[in-house]
Amino acid sequence: MSRCRLVCLVALLFVLVACHEGEQPVAPGPRLPGVPAYGDSIVVGSIGEPSTLLPLLASDSASRDVAGEIYNGLVRYDRNLKLEGDLAERWEISRDGLIITFHLRRGVKWHDGQPFTSRDVLYTYRVTIDPRTPTAYAENFKQVKRAEAPDPYTFMVTYAKPFAPALESWGVEILPAHLLEGKDITRSELARRPVGTGPYCFKEWVAGQKLVLESNHDYYEGRPYIDRYVYRIIPDTATMYMELKSGGLDMMGLTPVQYQRQTTTKEFLSRFNKYRYPASAYTYLGYNLRHPLFSDRRVRQALTSAINKDEILQGVQFGMGQVAHGPYKPGTWPYNPNVKDFSYNPDRARALLAEAGWRDRNSDGILVKDGKSFSFTILTNQGNDERLKTALIIQQRLKAVGIEVKIRTIEWASFLKNFIDKGDFQAVILGWTIGQDPDLYDVWHSSKTGPRELNFVGYKNAEMDRLIEKGRGTFDLEERRRCYYRIQEILAEDQPYTFLYVPDALPVVSARFRGIKPAPAGIMYNFIKWYVPKGEQLY
């Protein structure tokens, strides 16, 4: 009898799982906007736990996400990704571009009630460049020749030469001088109990489980509508998705397959709103330009022609993204919409390869030149399924034009140390985040090709160098744009990478939250204006 019951139970389990998406449709319908009201909590899921809430010391995205709600910078990016004043009401740049004067907002208070002044800004600058501070972010501030605070609401920085990314660099979180000055920042308890000026104050941190922030009623832009911001740490994405469905989470990022296939029922759509906009990142196939196989530009052009980027986008991202032709995000000001690199055309690929001397001499399907067959290995880091799939698709397409591709995945640390740092690779599939400032110095300038530097493919182009230097040396937006437009033309022609795709960010938010207005900057930029109408508040 009990045997039979066990069998039945197991069978039932399978049936229940099999009829996975058979949810009963609940009458959906657009929810009315309702009246903005204070109250309720938002529960956000994150796979990582913040390491420290002193953002100066943190380099992980979870820390930065949470710190972003607690602190402010002098400047920030608005909904259209243009710089606007944050703690600085306004700023002036001297005619020669060397001095930036920030006029600070008056009446801003730290969460403990102390006033915010230029002393805090000066302290943040000093502690960042202090060689004893273990921060990874001193570089931009190193360009500063002199920083001074002539009065409590004015802050002036002088640069040795005009440096366009400088303005953005003052978007770093300003730290409270009155709590940190004269103390060892690495031992400060503010790392676990931060005090900022931002829209949310720190409430509690339960290690490994959650962080709770509470709205700052004295916030200079006004009290945020949502009272509590709960950051739950759920390391597994499948679990996170189930938490979302069962109501344990209000917001998370979806994967393309979840967006396209698993969240399309009426029931789901009546409870959640899905959003979609380009993420600030791109995936690429990078060639080691020091390697004889890839030194000929025609070969690289042929490789790009042989790869069908649309197919990769469909296969890997379920179409959730855009084909990339260069290092910028489509729709942002430095992005040059006129640049299109080599579209998918295997015939052109074969012709270019033949021109470069690669021919199938022994009719085994693999191209040969100087007695060597065209065979190379694509490396990528272990654990990134999307990159592996991309590599597999590329492997098939290149085989069609007579190139043999092998694929290897390697654990991240060893990938960097044994292959990238030593320049011992042929091609890699990796991704870059696209910075808000379009400066490309670190990744594309010829001076950055040394070991452990980021131009690891070894790209050197004198015109490119000149344009990069010019672009970061002026604050004139039009002039910068001209530089970056030209840079994209050069990259499209030279193909040091085959730029593959820009994925979409796919956040999903519980439908009870209103006031979300998607913009080029995403959805979080106006978080303090989100609200839940009184009748729908949950917590």
Add this chain to the structure above:
Amino acid sequence: MLYYLAKRLLLMIPLLIGITIITFGVIHLAPGEPVEMQVAMNPKVSAEARERLRKFYELDKPLHIQYGKWVGRLVRLDFGRSFAPDGRPVIEKIRERLPVTISLNMIVLILEFALAIPIGVMAATHRDGPLDRWATVFVFLGFATPLFWLSLILMYLFGVKLGVLPISGLHSLGYEAHGIWWQAVDLAKHLVIPISVATFGSLAGLSRYMRTGMIEVLGQDYITTARAKGLSERVVIYRHALRNALLPAITILGLSVPGLIGGSVIFESIFAIPGMGKLFMDGVMARDYPLVMGVLVIGAVLTLIGNLLADLAYAVADPRIRHGRERAL
């Protein structure tokens, strides 16, 4: 006996030193440094910043000096500060995670013994019968099923479909506002699935040991004698046979001690339980040497103690071993 204990304890010291040297060496052999893991491929980080970080963590010093400093702190029971950006003392990080992991593992261990021993005994007494076969199928099903898969299915079934159990974590949101009783029920609800799954997965080993041990004992002459003198089957099995068949279980119990502080990464990740497994794994991935060494040292000490306890318990339970040793001394 005391002499034996003292000798065993003293022998642990060189063993422990050996363990630390080897683990310290092996960890540093793994490619990548803590600094590298934090800042690699980040355009905002200059070479100078890397050097600054390396210096801060004293990674620029030769390995034997790093080891010396580490041991120097350890003898003062200072596990050092984590290399993670928060730079908190390692012991604090471990203390945060340890209670959860130990309590969970204890519960699972108790359930494992409470279930596996009867299953093993039952299988042995019904040897080759249907009950034995079904028990075997059941425990091996637990052994062979990927637990993460089973967990996800149960979470989906009870959490999403039926909505009767929470999916992950240890507490519901806002549980602080409720009374102690409500909190206890809430915690229990959160633990039902993880504990059931973990117990299910752990039954195979012990129950098989019990079955084999029991079958062997049941074939002994003294069991035949006991039966011959007319004792009831119940007394034969539970009074005479079980005591002897339990010996391997004691060894397993001893060897389970170090396991108490270890957690499964996959398990903890799936259920979002902040335990030692995840802490250790993250430490390894970030090359957080002090943290990794801290966890390993505690694990090593517990393993040694567990072995010692098992040996001692063995001696207490089995007079043959006890007397054999005393004669040998």
